[in-house]
Amino acid sequence: MLKRIIIILFFFIVVGGCLEETNNLLNAEKIINNSQERYGSIDVFKYTVISTTEFQGEEVTQKIDFLFKKPNKYKCIYQSKNLTTVSNGTVTWIYDLTKGEVTVKHLEGYKGTPDFDYGTLLKDLLKTNNVKLIGEKELFGKSCYIIEAIPKNKTSIISQDMWVDKESLIPVRIDTNYGDYKSRVEYTNIFVSTDVNDNEFEFTLPEGAKIIEPSTTLPNQVNIEEAQKSVNFTILKPSYCAGYQFAGVTVLEYGNSAYLTYSKEGNVLTIFQTPSKSSVSNVGNITIENLKGKTIEIFDNTIIKYNYGNTYIIISGPVSEQELIKIAESLG
Secondary structure: HHHHHHHHHHHHHHHHHHHHHHHHHHHHHHHHHHHHHHHHOOEEEEEEEEEEEEEEEEEEEEEEEEEOOOOOHHHHHOOOOOOOEEEEEEEEEEOOOOOEEEEEEEEOOOOOOOOOOOHHHHHHHHHHHEEEEEEEEEEOOOEEEEEEEEEOOOOOOOOOEEEEEOOOOOOEEEEEEEEEEEEEEEEEEEEOOOOHHHHOOOOOOOOOEEEEEEOOOOEEEEEHHHHOOOOOOOOOOOOOOOOOOEEEEEEEEEOOEEEEEEEEEEEEEEEEEEOOOOOHOOOEEEEEEEEEEEEEEOOEEEEEEEOOOOOOEEEOOOOOOEEEEEHHOOOO
């Protein structure tokens, strides 16, 4: 009889645990689905973003006042940089108050969304991640679900924790762990579906401000032959550049390093090279031929870093990880 009771108790413990785990999974998925539906019902977002980056023990924090009208009109005011970005969907103006300069960028064919639009994260979260409800806490006076998302396949991201406001179903904090790099994005002072005139997304040139076209070159750029004379290692040039055109090489005076710059439609792709090894030599989440490397994603830019012989290489640009790997494999 005692043996039978033990078996029954064991059954309930095991089955109960499985049911709890299943319910946990369903709850996390349901919360995300509800958050996606909520996002789809909102036309205008207005909030303050607190973005914190932690890299090699150092933290950098910036505050941005963000206004977004779907599908592609937005205004960002960077509080600490005296910088304002305004876009009407076809033209973007970047106003540097300190310099009194306005950079104008035309967006032909661009269909992306602005930085800090949390809908981009929600879009494919369930397809690409295993999710789990790991707790409930308060943040900014709001009761929140905390959902952990771990990629199903190897990516630059190790894990993400998303804090979702129970009442509004809007994420109010997203923690991203890249391993040696971490970021935290917090959303405060949130207003949605407010009346916004489209004039908010047009830019009037301030008196005395100077209009400049976006630069795709760096200071003191030279061709590869000239740059090679200034360094004591062989500069590698890619045979594949994802449609980007070579703009020049910048040699860093004190580091015996070189930046190769490539441009396309106002966007810039760079290849940094220096004759020293980094700690990525034995570990990494990507493979470049037989070499291990690491990837980092910072907003619209993907970065890969790896060692090629005795040269440390960093490739960065607004292209996919797969494209950067193809560029890396073509270096020679």
